[in-house]
Amino acid sequence: MIEYIPIDLRIHKSLLIDLNDEYLSWIANEVKKHYDIDLISLLGQSIRDYAKKSVEELTSYIPPEGVFYILKTKNMIVGMGACRKLNVNTGVVKRMYIKPDYRGKGFGKALLNQLLNKGKEFGCSRILLDTGLFMTAAQHVYRSAGFQERDLYPETEVPPELQPYWIYMETKLIN
DSSP, rough: OHHHHHHHHHHHHHHHHHHHHHHHHHHHHHHHHOOOOOOOHHHHHHHHHHHHHOOOOOOOOGTTEEEEEEEETTEEEEEEEEEEESSEEEEEEEEEEOOOOTTTTTTTHHHHHHHHHHHHTTTEEEEEEEEETOOHHHHHHHHHTTEEOOOTTTTOOOTTTTGEEEEEEEOOOOO
């Protein structure tokens, strides 16, 4: 059984910092390996410090404007993911991450479906996301859910130096 636990920073702050640190460290390693870009230099701070800072910004992920889940099964944390509104009819999927030991087992698909359903509840008719070129498994999950590639969207949080190495996607939600 999969549990979708909405974050409460009073309870989950330390766990979220750890998950974001793990996620961002993985991205930093992949970006260095594939593109020879040093994400730590780009961010101007350690991954851990960036994770701590970014977790503080998650307070805006509260219904009906957004939601941020910790994904759990059999008392094990397997990942995280968020959906928040960008405007009246557009949402964005953020920080979707499944721990390596749990990939390929349907958790990503289940989490994405949960986030898309929340987007519908929030009144969104379309959802955007961005993903690294090296995130091929995630791209498969997104495409199987109806996402299609699109041009970069103005609200992306991907640093300009990484934008050429990212894919931007969109899907329409049918109510």
